[in-house]
Amino acid sequence: MTNDGGTGKTPHTAIVNGNFGGTINAINGGLECKGPNEGANERIDHYKTFTAALGVDPGTSLTCW
Numbered sequence: 744m745t746n747d748g749g750t751g752k753t754p755h756t757a758i759v760n761g762n763f764g765g766t767i768n769a770i771n772g773g774l775e776c777k778g779p780n781e782g783a784n785e786r787i788d789h790y791k792t793f794t795a796a797l798g799v800d801p802g803t804s805l806t807c808w
Contacts, residue, residue, distance in 0.1 A: 748772045761802030763790050768807035776807035783807060 747753050748769040757765025767783055768776045775783040787805050794801040 746770070758802075761800070762804040763787070763802055764804045764807035772807065778808050779806070 745753055745755075746769065748771075750765070750769050750772060752762075752765055752769060754766040754769045757763070757769060764776075764787075767786060771782075775786075783806070790805070791801050
């Protein structure tokens with residue numbers, strides 16, 4: 744939760760600010776955040792499924808590109 748992947752924001756900071764895409768960018772930015780791709784899209788879909796099941800707002804920034 745402390746590595747920022749060179750983005751300047753940790754995954755924790757990103758998620759508490761409603762920026763799930765920022766967590767992907769901090770963790771796998773170089774691999775998944777150059778544009779839409781299967782890995783990032785699957786991760787986002789799972790996140791939306793979990794937030795819906797929990798009845799919580801997924802936030803406004805889901806993508807990392």
